[in-house]
Amino acid sequence: MANSLNVAVVGATGAVGEAMIGILEQRSFPVGCLFPLASERSAGSTINFRGKSIEVKRLDEFDFSSIDVGLFSAGGSVSAVFAPKAASSGCVVVDNTSYFRNDPEIPLVVPEVNAHAIDGHDGIIANPNCSTIQMVVALKPIYDAVGISRINIATYQAVSGAGKRAIAELGQQSVELLNGRPVSPIVMPKQIAFNVLPHIDEFQENGYTREEMKMIWETQKILGDDTICINPTCVRVPVFYGHSEALHIETREKITAKAVRELLQAAPGVVVIDKCEPGGYPTPVSDGADCDGVYVGRIREDVSCAQGINMWVVSDNIRKGAALNSVQIAEHLFKSV
Amino acid sequence: MANSLNVAVVGATGAVGEAMIGILEQRSFPVGCLFPLASERSAGSTINFRGKSIEVKRLDEFDFSSIDVGLFSAGGSVSAVFAPKAASSGCVVVDNTSYFRNDPEIPLVVPEVNAHAIDGHDGIIANPNCSTIQMVVALKPIYDAVGISRINIATYQAVSGAGKRAIAELGQQSVELLNGRPVSPIVMPKQIAFNVLPHIDEFQENGYTREEMKMIWETQKILGDDTICINPTCVRVPVFYGHSEALHIETREKITAKAVRELLQAAPGVVVIDKCEPGGYPTPVSDGADCDGVYVGRIREDVSCAQGINMWVVSDNIRKGAALNSVQIAEHLFKSV
Numbered sequence: 153m154a155n156s157l158n159v160a161v162v163g164a165t166g167a168v169g170e171a172m173i174g175i176l177e178q179r180s181f182p183v184g185c186l187f188p189l190a191s192e193r194s195a196g197s198t199i200n201f202r203g204k205s206i207e208v209k210r211l212d213e214f215d216f217s218s219i220d221v222g223l224f225s226a227g228g229s230v231s232a233v234f235a236p237k238a239a240s241s242g243c244v245v246v247d248n249t250s251y252f253r254n255d256p257e258i259p260l261v262v263p264e265v266n267a268h269a270i271d272g273h274d275g276i277i278a279n280p281n282c283s284t285i286q287m288v289v290a291l292k293p294i295y296d297a298v299g300i301s302r303i304n305i306a307t308y309q310a311v312s313g314a315g316k317r318a319i320a321e322l323g324q325q326s327v328e329l330l331n332g333r334p335v336s337p338i339v340m341p342k343q344i345a346f347n348v349l350p351h352i353d354e355f356q357e358n359g360y361t362r363e364e365m366k367m368i369w370e371t372q373k374i375l376g377d378d379t380i381c382i383n384p385t386c387v388r389v390p391v392f393y394g395h396s397e398a399l400h401i402e403t404r405e406k407i408t409a410k411a412v413r414e415l416l417q418a419a420p421g422v423v424v425i426d427k428c429e430p431g432g433y434p435t436p437v438s439d440g441a442d443c444d445g446v447y448v449g450r451i452r453e454d455v456s457c458a459q460g461i462n463m464w465v466v467s468d469n470i471r472k473g474a475a476l477n478s479v480q481i482a483e484h485l486f487k488s489v
Numbered sequence: 490m491a492n493s494l495n496v497a498v499v500g501a502t503g504a505v506g507e508a509m510i511g512i513l514e515q516r517s518f519p520v521g522c523l524f525p526l527a528s529e530r531s532a533g534s535t536i537n538f539r540g541k542s543i544e545v546k547r548l549d550e551f552d553f554s555s556i557d558v559g560l561f562s563a564g565g566s567v568s569a570v571f572a573p574k575a576a577s578s579g580c581v582v583v584d585n586t587s588y589f590r591n592d593p594e595i596p597l598v599v600p601e602v603n604a605h606a607i608d609g610h611d612g613i614i615a616n617p618n619c620s621t622i623q624m625v626v627a628l629k630p631i632y633d634a635v636g637i638s639r640i641n642i643a644t645y646q647a648v649s650g651a652g653k654r655a656i657a658e659l660g661q662q663s664v665e666l667l668n669g670r671p672v673s674p675i676v677m678p679k680q681i682a683f684n685v686l687p688h689i690d691e692f693q694e695n696g697y698t699r700e701e702m703k704m705i706w707e708t709q710k711i712l713g714d715d716t717i718c719i720n721p722t723c724v725r726v727p728v729f730y731g732h733s734e735a736l737h738i739e740t741r742e743k744i745t746a747k748a749v750r751e752l753l754q755a756a757p758g759v760v761v762i763d764k765c766e767p768g769g770y771p772t773p774v775s776d777g778a779d780c781d782g783v784y785v786g787r788i789r790e791d792v793s794c795a796q797g798i799n800m801w802v803v804s805d806n807i808r809k810g811a812a813l814n815s816v817q818i819a820e821h822l823f824k825s826v
Contacts, residue, residue, distance in 0.1 A: 302793060326667060341767035359787070391683050391684060429692060
């Protein structure tokens with residue numbers, strides 16, 4: 153990898169931006185200079201990187217011409233304006249918003265699954281949605297071995313996927329309720345403490361939410377296969393970090409649970425935790441917070457379908473689901489420099 | 490209904506037993522004398538019924554010969570011994586444990602779905618599992634209209650399904666964690682506060698849990714149709730009361746979401762809450778705690794399957810999922826007396 157790259161992190165004070173900066177340091181990404189960027193409101197604050205304090209600068213006044221890679225995670229409307237500007241200055245943008253994901257000209261990449269797609273980039277590479285990333289990492293070895301015709305999905309998504317204010321809201325509501333005081337939702341559409349909400353992102357005309365449709369569009373694009381039928385229900389649960397997913401998969405050829413277990417044990421980025429005993433499965437608290445893997449358990453043959461496989465997939469939505477995947481894309485970009 | 494029936498509640502100090510006694514009073518069930526029964530450990534305590542305090546008696550010393558109906562909810566091993574004894578004394582037992590549910594001679598009843606099965610009883614009637622009850626109430630109108638070939642299910646089940654100690658554990662763990670103290674699971678197999686556990690009841694040889702297999706066995710028995718393919722993943726979530734379920738249904742004939750909505754609006758026991766807007770769906774806190782209905786939302790046609798319908802079903806697992814359903818069975822038993 154290159155000896156020294158100038159890296160900008162856009163949205164540096166958000167939950168994902170902070171994780172990006174930590175991961176750049178932990179993985180010894182060859183950062184020459186780091187430029188944490190944010191809106192006018194957050195500019196002037198500082199972040200820590202390699203033991204030094206660095207001031208957060210204003211994105212709208214920043215010149216990207218000396219920047220090698222920009223990791224963007226400040227919302228779709230910010231990326232819409234500033235990612236093309238940065239790219240035209242010669243900076244390669246890895247964009248963690250949904251803004252460019254469905255653009256056929258822009259690669260949508262999970263390195264364990266379709267790193268080859270990076271080569272086709274023209275200045276912007278899109279990072280998929282958190283719930284899609286962990287799913288396709290776990291699906292890819294099965295897809296390659298026996299094909300996949302259909303997936304029924306139910307998600308159990310952490311509040312950190314909705315940002316720092318949602319994390320605070322879950323904590324605050326829990327405290328209030330445990331003290332016998334009433335709560336009113338502010339960030340979430342309804343009370344999230346001790347509750348579950350079948351609603352993430354906006355409702356679409358077909359009755360699905362945008363989060364659910366993202367899982368369909370993005371999975372088909374990443375696997376390069378629009379014949380896969382995908383049917384998600386996405387649900388927010390009162391968990392701080394770590395998304396979980398119940399995947400009910402139908403394969404094109406029969407595969408046993410044992411064979412799936414072996415495939416996944418050998419797969420990059422996957423950790424199998426699968427014993428038929430109490431605790432013998434991944435959960436967000438033990439495996440979804442501050443962990444880098446995609447953890448898979450409850451692997452079993454579907455009793456209702458000859459070519460069905462069920463599994464349970466857990467991953468840290470802020471790390472593999474966002475910040476880590478973006479940094480991995482950047483590593484791939486510059487590995488031959 | 491009869492003017493006066495002697496009613497025994499077995500497991501009267503448990504979460505379900507307490508709810509049974511409250512529901513007998515709320516629904517003006519024609520109770521002549523109420524006999525709250527429990528183990529030696531709980532005997533001697535008192536419960537309130539119609540403004541009076543009644544002492545809890547020991548089950549093992551109780552004579553059922555003057556009792557008309559016994560509502561049992563004290564665990565399978567208790568029912569195994571005492572339900573046949575009570576029945577042989579002439580008491581009709583409505584048993585809320587799993588002990589008799591799979592016995593082909595014993596009716597398994599959800600009154601909105603198969604009240605006719607009550608007629609065939611020989612002293613014992615089984616009350617299904619909580620997660621099955623709310624599902625079949627919502628499925629029945631669709632089943633009757635167009636048939637159902639397959640159901641993929643993911644559940645979001647409240648801790649109250651595991652009893653009072655599990656309710657206390659969720660509260661206790663939440664308090665400890667919000668005060669920065671570590672927690673150790675006692676009742677639950679792993680930390681349940683701010684976590685989700687894909688594990689309810691014992692693991693089976695096929696990799697499913699017993700809770701998941703119950704949903705298969707019981708649904709086929711209640712609908713009287715063992716051709717329905719059912720594939721559940723059952724998950725405990727940090728919610729106190731109210732189970733939620735994401736149901737992905739495949740019907741034998743095509744049906745629209747609009748037609749499903751109309752069927753369910755007219756169905757006994759079902760309340761449709763289904764607007765494509767923030768908050769326009771049921772959740773356990775708003776609709777699953779201390780409510781009697783089976784609440785259905787997120788009704789939509791499956792984009793991945795021509796004959797697929799998705800929906801989200803919420804109900805109070807202690808009431809409709811257990812105590813209320815048992816009392817409703819008792820009401821049916823004696824409605825012509």
